[in-house]
Amino acid sequence: MTRYRKMRRQARQARRSGLQPMMVINSGEPFPDTAGLLLLRGAWRYRSELAPLYVTVAIFAAAWWLHTTRPQWWAFILGISGAAAWVLATFGARLGLPALIERLYAAITVFAAGTWTSAATALSPFASPLPQAIVIGALILAVPWWAHRRRRAKVRVERKLQAWPEIARAIGLAGSQVMSATVDVWGWRARFRLARGQTITDVIAKIPAIESGLGTFRAAVRVYPTPDDLANRCEIRVLDMDPHAGSIPWPGPSVTSITQPIDMGPFEDAALCRILLMRRHGLFGGTTGSGKSGGLNVLMGNLVACRDVVIWGIDLKKGMELGPWASCIDRLATTPEQAIILLRDAVAVLEARAELLAAASKRTWEISAEMPALVIIIDEYAELADDAPDAMPYTDSIARLGRAVAVTLIAATQRPTQKAMGQGAVRSQMDLRICFRVRERKDVDLVLGQGMLSAGWNAHSLNAPGKFLVSAPEHQTPNRARAYLVTDQAVSDTANRFAAQRPCLDEVSRAALASPPNYAAASPDDLADDPDAPPSQAVTDDREAALLTALSQAPEEGASVVALVAQTGMSRRWIYYRLHELAATGIVVQTIRGHWRLATPDSDDE
Numbered sequence: 001m002t003r004y005r006k007m008r009r010q011a012r013q014a015r016r017s018g019l020q021p022m023m024v025i026n027s028g029e030p031f032p033d034t035a036g037l038l039l040l041r042g043a044w045r046y047r048s049e050l051a052p053l054y055v056t057v058a059i060f061a062a063a064w065w066l067h068t069t070r071p072q073w074w075a076f077i078l079g080i081s082g083a084a085a086w087v088l089a090t091f092g093a094r095l096g097l098p099a100l101i102e103r104l105y106a107a108i109t110v111f112a113a114g115t116w117t118s119a120a121t122a123l124s125p126f127a128s129p130l131p132q133a134i135v136i137g138a139l140i141l142a143v144p145w146w147a148h149r150r151r152r153a154k155v156r157v158e159r160k161l162q163a164w165p166e167i168a169r170a171i172g173l174a175g176s177q178v179m180s181a182t183v184d185v186w187g188w189r190a191r192f193r194l195a196r197g198q199t200i201t202d203v204i205a206k207i208p209a210i211e212s213g214l215g216t217f218r219a220a221v222r223v224y225p226t227p228d229d230l231a232n233r234c235e236i237r238v239l240d241m242d243p244h245a246g247s248i249p250w251p252g253p254s255v256t257s258i259t260q261p262i263d264m265g266p267f268e269d270a271a272l273c274r275i276l277l278m279r280r281h282g283l284f285g286g287t288t289g290s291g292k293s294g295g296l297n298v299l300m301g302n303l304v305a306c307r308d309v310v311i312w313g314i315d316l317k318k319g320m321e322l323g324p325w326a327s328c329i330d331r332l333a334t335t336p337e338q339a340i341i342l343l344r345d346a347v348a349v350l351e352a353r354a355e356l357l358a359a360a361s362k363r364t365w366e367i368s369a370e371m372p373a374l375v376i377i378i379d380e381y382a383e384l385a386d387d388a389p390d391a392m393p394y395t396d397s398i399a400r401l402g403r404a405v406a407v408t409l410i411a412a413t414q415r416p417t418q419k420a421m422g423q424g425a426v427r428s429q430m431d432l433r434i435c436f437r438v439r440e441r442k443d444v445d446l447v448l449g450q451g452m453l454s455a456g457w458n459a460h461s462l463n464a465p466g467k468f469l470v471s472a473p474e475h476q477t478p479n480r481a482r483a484y485l486v487t488d489q490a491v492s493d494t495a496n497r498f499a500a501q502r503p504c505l506d507e508v509s510r511a512a513l514a515s516p517p518n519y520a521a522a523s524p525d526d527l528a529d530d531p532d533a534p535p536s537q538a539v540t541d542d543r544e545a546a547l548l549t550a551l552s553q554a555p556e557e558g559a560s561v562v563a564l565v566a567q568t569g570m571s572r573r574w575i576y577y578r579l580h581e582l583a584a585t586g587i588v589v590q591t592i593r594g595h596w597r598l599a600t601p602d603s604d605d606e
Contacts, residue, residue, distance in 0.1 A: 048151060052141065052142035052145055055138075056134060056138040059116070059117055060134060063125040064120075066117070066120075067120060067122075067124050070121070071122060074119070074122035075118070077114060077117055078114060080114065081111050081117070082111060082114070084110050084111075084114070085107040085108070085111035085114070086107070088103055089104060089106075089107040092106060105144055109141050112141065116130065116133060116134055154183045157181055157188045157190075158181065160214065160215075161178050161190060164176075164178050167210075167213035170213060171209035171212075171213050173194070173195070173203065174195065175194075176195055177193045178191075179192060184269050184270065186240060186241055186243040186270060187237060187239040187240045189236065189269075190236050191226060191233065192233065192234050192236060193232060193233060194232045198232070199231055199232075200233075200234045200456075201454075203223050204456050207223060214238060216239070219461065219463070220242075221236060221237070222236070222479070222480070223236055224456075224477045224478070237268070237269070239268060243266065243268055244266075244480070244481075245464075247466065248482060250298060250485060250486045250490055252301075253302050253304075253305035254302060256305055257308050258303070258367060258375070259278050259367060261275060262274065262275050262276075262277060262303075264298055264299070264470070265481050265482045265484045266482065267480065267481045268479065273481040274474075275470060275472055275474075276474070277303075277375070277432070278373065278408075279404070281399055281408060281429050282408075282410045282431075282433070282434065283410075283411055283412075283430040283433050283447065284411070284412040284434050285412075285414070285415070285433070285438065285443075285448075286436025287436070287437055287438055287443075290436035290437040291464075291465035292414075293321055294465065294466050294483050294486060295466070295483040296321065296377070296379065297491060298483050298486055299377075299410070300328075300491075301486055301494050304328040304494060304495065304498045305494075305498055307369050307502075307503055308373060308503065310330050310374050311328065311330060311377065312329065312332075313329045313377045313378075314332075314333045314342060314343075314376070314378040315332065315333070315380075316336065316339065316379075316380060316383045316384060317380060318334050319332060319334045321379045322377065324491045324495060325491065327495050328498055328502055330502070331345075336388035339384055339388050340390055340391045340394070342376075343376070343394035343395060344394055345512075346374065346376055347397050347398065349374060349405075349505070350397065350398060350407045351512070352508050352512030353405035353407070357404070357405065364404050365405045367406050372406075372504075373407070374408065374509070376398065376407070376408065376410065377412075378409070378410065379412050380414075381412060381413040382413045382414065382415070395409065395411075395426050396426055399426045409426070411430070415438075415443060415446060432470075432472045433448050433449065434468050434469075435447040435459040435469045435470075435471070436459070436462065436465075437459060437460070438459050438460050439460070440460065444460060448471045449471065452471070455478070457469055457471070457478040462480070466482045466484075467481070468481055468482070499592055510580065513576065514580075547567075547570075547578060548598070549567075550564055550567040550568065551564070551597055556591075557592060557595055558590070558597040559595060564579075564596070583596075586599055
């Protein structure tokens with residue numbers, strides 16, 4: 001229309017000057033837009049806003065046709081609309097209506113349209129008050145449609161993607177095409193077909209240019225491979241807002257068994273990040289202040305709620321991180337010596353379970369409350385490698401042989417270098433990798449695996465504590481998540497809640513811990529240095545007397561195993577073994593998890 005007006009203005013100017021305008025034939029100018037064409041373009045461009053009008057006209061026309069040809073169908077139409085409304089209200093989540101209010105709106109709209117159509121079929125769409133009813137009903141039901149945030153966002157995205165060919169040429173991805181687009185809670189995602197010779201690596205390199213072309217804020221664009229993993233396809237996700245801008249309070253344990261996936265926190269598309277820990281070793285990596293300890297707290301908060309998991313812990317920072325969970329941890333080592341003993345006992349459990357499976361011709365340990373899994377959590381694994389190098393062979397054995405017998409190793413460290421993880425197979429056996437913010441780009445490959453940085457796993461750009469990337473068999477794309485915030489009060493409340501419900505090791509594992517090592521070929525010097533070596537009978541009697549004395553002096557809530565170890569000088573393994581023997585004969589009782597005292601007549605009656 002603009003060109004047409006310009007041509008007319010030039011013609012008027014030519015007539016005023018006394019010149020005759022020349023008729024240009026086949027000049028290449030497009031034919032001027034007519035009013036009808038402009039109307040059709042506007043109707044198509046604003047089709048989402050005008051959808052209630054289109055639906056109303058279609059319903060009116062269908063009712064007129066049915067009344068003219070099939071008036072006896074009114075009851076059938078009414079029944080169909082009622083059934084369709086029930087299906088939408090009940091199963092709408094499977095049809096793309098996740099919110100309850102959306103399902104109710106769809107059900108009400110369908111039933112109202114079906115009821116009016118049924119009445120118009122039987123009477124006539126022009127019979128009063130049916131015309132007035134459809135107009136008023138359409139206006140009322142159109143208001144939620146016009147106000148719906150996701151619909152308006154979808155319209156905005158569609159109009160933005162109409163300019164993609166121009167954007168693609170400007171950023172060096174000419175020829176790429178939009179295949180589909182969907183809107184979710186915090187943004188939108190679109191699938192693209194790339195031009196010949198273009199790959200997802202080229203798109204990842206253009207992320208800053210894509211953000212500029214689409215007019216988003218910085219770090220709003222993510223690029224993923226498509227589920228079909230075709231080389232000439234990719235998926236671009238764009239955030240309208242940062243869903244992880246603030247901390248997200250922990251809602252509480254999400255599992256009751258280690259066989260269930262643990263909810264660590266939400267992804268950027270509002271989906272929950274669920275990780276399966278059963279028969280998998282895990283690695284938590286991240287620099288200081290990245291939220292690694294918070295992620296461990298989320299993990300601990302879920303594990304203590306599982307009644308088929310026994311938890312052992314190693315925290316060489318004197319129990320600063322795992323100490324608040326001590327009432328739910330079966331064994332907690334806070335010194336290098338205790339860590340070595342704990343890991344040696346874990347290998348003994350592993351070997352005993354393997355022998356049982358071999359004797360029964362089974363391949364895997366069936367996890368249950370009576371035969372629980374054993375999870376060993378090591379905070380600051382690098383400190384263990386430096387302070388207790390003798391523990392490394394044990395961690396190597398657990399990493400290689402622990403899966404089948406449900407002995408799991410979870411290691412947390414700032415930089416899982418080959419030196420920090422030992423020279424064995426520990427790091428290579430970690431199927432589950434959770435990477436919080438790292439200081440240097442090369443640390444991404446250290447935590448997540450070689451080549452992950454170039455594949456788009458940009459953990460060095462995570463900009464808030466608790467944000468992480470997870471690599472696991474069920475998580476193969478670099479989707480950012482944020483771990484829940486577990487407050488100190490939540491840790492205390494959760495530990496107190498589940499302390500009395502924690503399971504004990506199975507009989508086979510307890511027997512492996514109770515049986516002493518083979519000292520037949522050991523020298524006297526070796527026996528003197530080994531805290532678990534069998535002492536002389538006189539020493540044994542003295543230390544058992546010291547154990548009974550310490551138990552008799554215990555407060556009402558009992559003495560902790562740590563205190564008993566300090567008073568008797570014996571190892572934690574010996575203490576546990578003797579306590580279980582004395583409990584079997586009724587001499588001692590366990591008050592709460594990890595606390596014991598001498599039995600009294602009242603406790604015997606109980």
